[in-house]
Amino acid sequence: MRFWGHDSAIEASFFIDEGALKQIQPSANATESGFLNAFDCNRDLICATAARKYVRGSRGSYDLLAADF
Numbered sequence: 001m002r003f004w005g006h007d008s009a010i011e012a013s014f015f016i017d018e019g020a021l022k023q024i025q026p027s028a029n030a031t032e033s034g035f036l037n038a039f040d041c042n043r044d045l046i047c048a049t050a051a052r053k054y055v056r057g058s059r060g061s062y063d064l065l066a067a068d069f
Helices: 018-024 032-041 043-053
Strands: 002-007 010-016 061-064
Touching: 002 043, 010 043, 018 032, 032 043, 043 061
Parallel strands: 010 061
Antiparallel strands: 002 010
16 A cells, blocks of 8 residues: 655655555455555554654655564
């Protein structure tokens, strides 16, 4: 699942894979709606993890994997 974050006028793209979503919510159904629900229910954790991986001016896209959680 791809999502975007903003740092002032800078936009960064993030990708969280299925393994990461299953790591943070093991009961998530392995369907599109199940993964969307897992993302919505864990948005604060996902955003905090994305903020830790983000490096201003470094690159345009970041991958969030199960090991990041």
